[in-house]
Amino acid sequence: MNTPIETQLIDGKAFAERMTQKVTEEVAELQKTTGITPGLAVILVGNDPASEVYVRNKTKQTHKVGMRSFMHLLPETTTQQELLSLIQRLNNDPDIHGILVQLPLPKHLVADPIIQAIRPEKDVDGLTAYNAGKLALGHMDGFIPCTPLGCLLLLQQEVPNLRGLNALVIGASNLMGKPMAQLLLNQGCTVTIAHIDTRNTAELAKQADIIIVATGCRELVKGSWIKKGAIIIDVGINRIISDDKKIKLVGDVAFQEALGIASKITPVPGGVGPITISCLLHNTLCATKKHLSI
Numbered sequence: 669m670n671t672p673i674e675t676q677l678i679d680g681k682a683f684a685e686r687m688t689q690k691v692t693e694e695v696a697e698l699q700k701t702t703g704i705t706p707g708l709a710v711i712l713v714g715n716d717p718a719s720e721v722y723v724r725n726k727t728k729q730t731h732k733v734g735m736r737s738f739m740h741l742l743p744e745t746t747t748q749q750e751l752l753s754l755i756q757r758l759n760n761d762p763d764i765h766g767i768l769v770q771l772p773l774p775k776h777l778v779a780d781p782i783i784q785a786i787r788p789e790k791d792v793d794g795l796t797a798y799n800a801g802k803l804a805l806g807h808m809d810g811f812i813p814c815t816p817l818g819c820l821l822l823l824q825q826e827v828p829n830l831r832g833l834n835a836l837v838i839g840a841s842n843l844m845g846k847p848m849a850q851l852l853l854n855q856g857c858t859v860t861i862a863h864i865d866t867r868n869t870a871e872l873a874k875q876a877d878i879i880i881v882a883t884g885c886r887e888l889v890k891g892s893w894i895k896k897g898a899i900i901i902d903v904g905i906n907r908i909i910s911d912d913k914k915i916k917l918v919g920d921v922a923f924q925e926a927l928g929i930a931s932k933i934t935p936v937p938g939g940v941g942p943i944t945i946s947c948l949l950h951n952t953l954c955a956t957k958k959h960l961s962i
């Protein structure tokens with residue numbers, strides 16, 4: 669009864685590369701026909717090492733697809749007003765089609781008013797009330813946050829029809845868990861959201877055909893929580909010091925334990941992370957096209 673099954677690793681890197689390739693071709697085509705180059709502004713406040721890695725990756729990829737990247741690295745001491753002024757400036761800059769404020773912000777800043785100051789047409793992170801509301805209404809023409817969008821595209825590749833499946837989303841953030849749940853609901857899944865106060869997450873997980881976990885809690889999901897044949901999307905990125913004293917990335921799923929139980933799983937690294945960036949570039953291209961009304 670408990671014979672292990674073969675677990676397939678979902679290659680997020682290959683998926684991301686295909687997506688990025690398509691964006692590259694479309695950017696070239698857009699330039700040829702309109703002379704316009706999509707521009708993405710990324711704002712990073714302070715010097716959180718993990719955020720610096722992501723922002724550097726984003727810049728590199730933005731250039732790779734032929735877009736312009738406008739990087740704003742601001743000191744830890746930046747005030748709320750300074751950040752708001754910068755957003756206003758970027759909102760009005762015709763060379764900029766997408767604006768992303770890297771989260772989390774330093775503690776003295778209040779993120780929500782800053783995010784809400786972004787013009788919804790340039791909100792490639794999909795975090796403004798307008799875009800979040802669109803998604804909640806089931807409209808797919810607003811901007812969808814990059815990580816949940818990437819998870820959905822990946823899932824759709826693996827399971828063409830998601831209708832009627834039990835999906836458990838663990839984590840309820842505005843950036844990931846909430847929009848993920850909305851997307852899965854729109855696809856006809858029966859969606860449960862577990863979060864920090866949920867008392868029976870393991871029990872809920874055992875019922876799930878799909879588990880998507882984004883908590884920042886390393887190896888939270890144990891092998892014993894997983895239903896045989898379930899599909900696991902691991903959004904967690906936790907840095908640990910391994911036995912050989914090297915920094916190693918691990919996800920929110922006890923990966924070794926999941927092998928032989930899950931039918932498919934995304935590895936960390938090389939799973940969801942690279943797709944997030946491809947989706948950001950995709951959203952920036954969409955923002956540029958919308959701006960040009962094409």
Ligand SMILES: Nc1nc(=O)c2c([nH]1)NC[C@@H]1CN(c3ccc(C(=O)N[C@@H](CCC(=O)O)C(=O)O)cc3)C=[N+]21
Pocket residue numbers: 721722725768769770771772793814815905917936937938939940941942944945
């Ligand atoms: N406003 C905002 N929007 C975001 O989309 C956003 C954010 N804030 N804050 C932080 C999270 C995290 N995030 C990642 C992007 C790329 C990788 C990525 O490339 N990961 C590689 C490994 C990179 C590494 O070495 O850390 C991988 O998983 O294979 C991971 C995570 C975007 N986020």
